[in-house]
Amino acid sequence: MDPNDTVLALKEKIQEIESVHVSRLVLQSNGGGGPELQDHRTLRDCDITNNSEISATARPPIPAPSPPPAISAATTASVPTGSGSSGSNKKLKLLVVTKCATKKLPVEVNAGDNVSELRKELQRLHQKMNFPLPQEGYFFIYKQNVMEDEQSFRWHQCGQGDTIEIFNGSVTGGS
Numbered sequence: 001m002d003p004n005d006t007v008l009a010l011k012e013k014i015q016e017i018e019s020v021h022v023s024r025l026v027l028q029s030n031g032g033g034g035p036e037l038q039d040h041r042t043l044r045d046c047d048i049t050n051n052s053e054i055s056a057t058a059r060p061p062i063p064a065p066s067p068p069p070a071i072s073a074a075t076t077a078s079v080p081t082g083s084g085s086s087g088s089n090k091k092l093k094l095l096v097v098t099k100c101a102t103k104k105l106p107v108e109v110n111a112g113d114n115v116s117e118l119r120k121e122l123q124r125l126h127q128k129m130n131f132p133l134p135q136e137g138y139f140f141i142y143k144q145n146v147m148e149d150e151q152s153f154r155w156h157q158c159g160q161g162d163t164i165e166i167f168n169g170s171v172t173g174g175s
Helices: 007-018 115-129
Strands: 025-029 054-058 091-097 104-110 138-142 163-168
Touching: 007 025, 007 054, 104 115, 115 138
Parallel strands: 091 163
Antiparallel strands: 025 054, 091 104, 138 163
Protein backbone atom coordinates (compact mmCIF):
# COMPACT_ATOMS: atom_id res chain seq x y z
CA MET A 1 0.00 0.00 0.00
CA ASP A 2 1.05 3.58 -0.57
CA PRO A 3 1.77 5.84 2.46
CA ASN A 4 -0.79 8.29 1.03
CA ASP A 5 -3.55 5.66 1.11
CA THR A 6 -6.16 6.14 3.82
CA VAL A 7 -6.90 3.82 6.69
CA LEU A 8 -10.25 3.18 4.98
CA ALA A 9 -8.40 1.96 1.85
CA LEU A 10 -6.45 -0.43 4.07
CA LYS A 11 -9.71 -1.66 5.63
CA GLU A 12 -11.14 -2.20 2.14
CA LYS A 13 -8.09 -4.31 1.25
CA ILE A 14 -8.59 -6.35 4.44
CA GLN A 15 -12.30 -6.71 3.58
CA GLU A 16 -11.34 -8.25 0.20
CA ILE A 17 -9.15 -10.82 1.94
CA GLU A 18 -11.13 -11.54 5.11
CA SER A 19 -14.73 -10.82 3.99
CA VAL A 20 -15.33 -8.60 7.04
CA HIS A 21 -17.20 -5.36 6.22
CA VAL A 22 -15.09 -2.22 6.76
CA SER A 23 -17.65 -0.80 9.21
CA ARG A 24 -16.88 -3.72 11.55
CA LEU A 25 -13.09 -3.47 11.30
CA VAL A 26 -11.06 -1.82 14.04
CA LEU A 27 -7.40 -1.16 13.23
CA GLN A 28 -4.81 -0.24 15.83
CA SER A 29 -1.12 0.51 15.40
CA ASN A 30 1.68 -1.03 17.46
CA GLY A 31 0.08 -4.46 17.33
CA GLY A 32 -3.04 -3.31 19.16
CA GLY A 33 -1.33 -1.14 21.75
CA GLY A 34 -2.01 2.14 19.96
CA PRO A 35 -5.23 4.14 19.49
CA GLU A 36 -7.83 3.14 16.92
CA LEU A 37 -6.83 4.36 13.44
CA GLN A 38 -9.36 6.79 11.96
CA ASP A 39 -10.66 6.03 8.43
CA HIS A 40 -9.98 9.49 6.98
CA ARG A 41 -6.29 9.63 7.97
CA THR A 42 -3.48 8.51 5.67
CA LEU A 43 -1.14 5.72 6.62
CA ARG A 44 1.64 8.31 6.71
CA ASP A 45 -0.40 10.43 9.18
CA CYS A 46 -0.66 7.36 11.41
CA ASP A 47 3.11 6.64 11.17
CA ILE A 48 2.40 3.38 9.35
CA THR A 49 5.43 2.38 7.26
CA ASN A 50 6.73 -0.80 5.65
CA ASN A 51 6.62 -3.69 8.11
CA SER A 52 4.57 -1.78 10.68
CA GLU A 53 2.50 -4.04 12.89
CA ILE A 54 -1.24 -3.33 12.84
CA SER A 55 -3.89 -5.13 14.85
CA ALA A 56 -7.16 -5.80 13.02
CA THR A 57 -10.21 -6.87 15.01
CA ALA A 58 -13.86 -7.14 14.01
CA ARG A 59 -16.81 -5.75 15.93
CA PRO A 60 -19.77 -8.12 16.33
CA PRO A 61 -22.07 -8.09 13.28
CA ILE A 62 -25.37 -6.22 13.33
CA PRO A 63 -28.26 -8.49 12.25
CA ALA A 64 -29.00 -7.97 8.55
CA PRO A 65 -32.49 -6.81 7.49
CA SER A 66 -34.26 -8.01 4.41
CA PRO A 67 -32.84 -6.38 1.25
CA PRO A 68 -34.28 -2.93 0.50
CA PRO A 69 -36.18 -2.24 -2.72
CA ALA A 70 -34.10 -0.99 -5.62
CA ILE A 71 -34.10 2.60 -6.78
CA SER A 72 -33.43 3.58 -10.35
CA ALA A 73 -30.55 6.05 -9.95
CA ALA A 74 -28.81 8.16 -7.35
CA THR A 75 -29.98 11.74 -7.21
CA THR A 76 -28.19 14.72 -5.76
CA ALA A 77 -30.36 16.30 -3.11
CA SER A 78 -29.93 19.65 -1.44
CA VAL A 79 -30.99 19.96 2.18
CA PRO A 80 -32.35 23.45 2.86
CA THR A 81 -30.87 25.43 5.70
CA GLY A 82 -33.07 25.25 8.78
CA SER A 83 -33.69 28.17 11.08
CA GLY A 84 -31.53 26.49 13.73
CA SER A 85 -28.37 26.74 11.61
CA SER A 86 -25.59 28.97 12.75
CA GLY A 87 -22.31 30.13 11.26
CA SER A 88 -21.41 29.78 7.61
CA ASN A 89 -23.60 27.97 5.10
CA LYS A 90 -20.68 26.07 3.62
CA LYS A 91 -22.07 23.29 1.45
CA LEU A 92 -20.79 19.77 2.07
CA LYS A 93 -21.18 17.03 -0.49
CA LEU A 94 -21.69 13.80 1.42
CA LEU A 95 -22.52 10.25 0.39
CA VAL A 96 -25.32 8.52 2.30
CA VAL A 97 -24.99 4.73 2.22
CA THR A 98 -27.67 2.25 3.25
CA LYS A 99 -26.77 -0.73 5.39
CA CYS A 100 -24.49 -3.19 3.63
CA ALA A 101 -23.74 -0.45 1.06
CA THR A 102 -26.58 -1.64 -1.20
CA LYS A 103 -27.58 1.91 -2.19
CA LYS A 104 -25.57 5.13 -2.24
CA LEU A 105 -27.07 8.60 -2.46
CA PRO A 106 -25.00 11.75 -2.92
CA VAL A 107 -26.45 14.65 -0.91
CA GLU A 108 -25.49 18.26 -0.35
CA VAL A 109 -25.98 19.78 3.09
CA ASN A 110 -24.98 22.95 4.86
CA ALA A 111 -22.18 22.41 7.39
CA GLY A 112 -24.23 24.29 10.01
CA ASP A 113 -27.38 22.20 9.50
CA ASN A 114 -28.34 19.70 12.17
CA VAL A 115 -28.30 16.03 11.22
CA SER A 116 -32.10 16.06 11.64
CA GLU A 117 -32.28 18.02 8.35
CA LEU A 118 -30.68 15.05 6.57
CA ARG A 119 -33.28 12.75 8.14
CA LYS A 120 -36.09 14.99 6.80
CA GLU A 121 -34.55 15.06 3.31
CA LEU A 122 -34.12 11.27 3.21
CA GLN A 123 -37.73 10.82 4.29
CA ARG A 124 -38.79 13.11 1.40
CA LEU A 125 -36.64 11.09 -1.04
CA HIS A 126 -38.08 7.87 0.37
CA GLN A 127 -41.58 9.07 -0.48
CA LYS A 128 -40.62 10.63 -3.83
CA MET A 129 -38.29 7.99 -5.31
CA ASN A 130 -38.57 5.05 -2.93
CA PHE A 131 -35.07 5.51 -1.47
CA PRO A 132 -34.77 2.53 0.92
CA LEU A 133 -35.07 3.47 4.59
CA PRO A 134 -35.54 0.99 7.43
CA GLN A 135 -39.19 0.88 8.52
CA GLU A 136 -38.32 0.17 12.16
CA GLY A 137 -36.27 3.36 12.48
CA TYR A 138 -32.62 4.14 11.79
CA PHE A 139 -29.63 6.14 12.92
CA PHE A 140 -26.60 7.57 11.17
CA ILE A 141 -22.98 6.45 11.59
CA TYR A 142 -20.09 8.72 10.64
CA LYS A 143 -16.51 7.50 11.05
CA GLN A 144 -17.72 4.64 13.25
CA ASN A 145 -19.59 7.02 15.59
CA VAL A 146 -23.32 7.47 16.07
CA MET A 147 -24.43 10.90 14.84
CA GLU A 148 -26.64 12.98 17.09
CA ASP A 149 -29.64 14.45 15.24
CA GLU A 150 -29.58 17.69 17.22
CA GLN A 151 -25.91 18.40 16.38
CA SER A 152 -24.61 19.99 13.18
CA PHE A 153 -22.48 18.36 10.49
CA ARG A 154 -19.73 20.80 11.50
CA TRP A 155 -19.99 19.58 15.11
CA HIS A 156 -19.54 16.01 13.82
CA GLN A 157 -16.54 17.27 11.78
CA CYS A 158 -18.00 16.09 8.46
CA GLY A 159 -15.95 17.07 5.43
CA GLN A 160 -16.32 17.15 1.65
CA GLY A 161 -16.87 13.69 0.17
CA ASP A 162 -17.36 11.96 3.52
CA THR A 163 -19.68 8.97 3.83
CA ILE A 164 -22.55 8.64 6.29
CA GLU A 165 -24.00 5.17 6.85
CA ILE A 166 -27.60 4.34 7.74
CA PHE A 167 -28.12 1.59 10.31
CA ASN A 168 -31.38 -0.06 11.36
CA GLY A 169 -32.74 0.45 14.85
CA SER A 170 -32.33 3.13 17.47
CA VAL A 171 -29.69 4.21 19.95
CA THR A 172 -30.62 4.19 23.63
CA GLY A 173 -28.81 4.76 26.89
CA GLY A 174 -25.53 6.65 27.54
CA SER A 175 -24.22 9.53 25.53
